[in-house]
Amino acid sequence: MLKISIITVTRSRPQLLARAIGSLKAQTSQDFEWIVVNDGEDTATEQIVRY
Incomplete structure (x- = not known):
């Protein structure tokens, strides 16, 4: 199965x-990787x- 990459x-x-x-957790398909790029210092x- 195809794995989906999500970049935020x-x-x-x-x-x-x-x-x-919350939106990602509500998805029926859980076969994804999620990459979060923090462009700040918080x-x-x-x-x-x-x-």
Whole structure:
């Protein structure tokens, strides 16, 4: 089966990143890899991704 790669670039938008995570978790297919690129220096983004 084909694995899907999702790349998200974010910068100081933790609320929208949390929303994106919720959307990905709700997908019926779980065969994907998700790459998050933090283009800022905030720590909230890292905390949300680790959650």
